[in-house]
Amino acid sequence: MCKDTKSLLSVVRCLQTFIKFAKIKEMSFLVEPLVFGPIKSRRLGNSLGINLMPEVGKICSFNCIYCECGWNPESKENSGIPKKEVFEHTLEKRLQELKGTANEPDSITFSGNGEPTLHPDFVEIIDITIRLRDLYIPHAKISVLTNGTMLHKKEIFDTIKKVDNNIIKIDGGTYETIKAINQPNVNFDLEKYIKLLQNFNGELIIQTCFLRGRHNGNKIDNTTENEVTLWIEHIKNINPKKIMIYAIDRETPEKELEKISQRELEKISEPLRRLGFNIECYGK
Numbered sequence: 001m002c003k004d005t006k007s008l009l010s011v012v013r014c015l016q017t018f019i020k021f022a023k024i025k026e027m028s029f030l031v032e033p034l035v036f037g038p039i040k041s042r043r044l045g046n047s048l049g050i051n052l053m054p055e056v057g058k059i060c061s062f063n064c065i066y067c068e069c070g071w072n073p074e075s076k077e078n079s080g081i082p083k084k085e086v087f088e089h090t091l092e093k094r095l096q097e098l099k100g101t102a103n104e105p106d107s108i109t110f111s112g113n114g115e116p117t118l119h120p121d122f123v124e125i126i127d128i129t130i131r132l133r134d135l136y137i138p139h140a141k142i143s144v145l146t147n148g149t150m151l152h153k154k155e156i157f158d159t160i161k162k163v164d165n166n167i168i169k170i171d172g173g174t175y176e177t178i179k180a181i182n183q184p185n186v187n188f189d190l191e192k193y194i195k196l197l198q199n200f201n202g203e204l205i206i207q208t209c210f211l212r213g214r215h216n217g218n219k220i221d222n223t224t225e226n227e228v229t230l231w232i233e234h235i236k237n238i239n240p241k242k243i244m245i246y247a248i249d250r251e252t253p254e255k256e257l258e259k260i261s262q263r264e265l266e267k268i269s270e271p272l273r274r275l276g277f278n279i280e281c282y283g284k
Helices: 003-027 082-097 122-136 154-162 174-182 192-200 225-238 263-275
Strands: 037-042 045-050 107-110 141-146 166-167 205-211 212-213 218-221 242-246 256-257 280-284
Touching: 045 166, 107 205, 107 212, 122 154, 122 225, 154 242, 166 218, 174 280, 192 225, 205 225, 212 256, 225 263, 242 263
Parallel strands: 045 107, 107 141, 141 166, 166 205, 205 242, 242 280
Antiparallel strands: 037 045, 212 218
């Protein structure tokens, strides 16, 4: 093979690699390794992130129009999900590195590229995390950000109850709006979901992203008087120990979305504050 041909093949391979990673970047806005950070979180302080999904791609039971990880891929390929043994080794090594430093995490936070409770070993992984946290950085809280779609499974429900910050999503007052924002790809019954959350007996944190905009030509707005009134009723029925309401902070797959101001979030929260609920607002 001549020198020029070899050079041409080398260029082609480089271009193929570039295209591959460009497609990955387009598919998933924010992809993280198994353990990442700590990073400064608006809600959780110095947060050591845990991503139980593949480092490339996303696996989720919702397909939220505001998700910082982008749209769900068309393929449902689950390859690349980390094994619990790899997770244990990786987390322990990172906690050993952070112990005693100025960068010790305030929270060990399960979020990542999708829904963490979908990992087949989620229950055991939380037990591993509790043990390692107690051993190395006992003051750190364990936080799980979940869309709640797996809570109907008793083992998942019981495990979520064990963590310090069980942060569970409800992004609207009506089923129609939640469906439009979160686009669930599993069966989702709002009435049953609220009753399920009541079983926490107040020992949970509710998170809600407020937004306005359009998707597929349809208007979407969970800040209307009707939506907020019904959302408040859900909160009163669930009676959580804390509520976190927030605006979009990062790039979103749907481009026609509006970031809600801090002032408007404070106004939304005011009726619940008057009732004594603990609410944190994170607006723009």
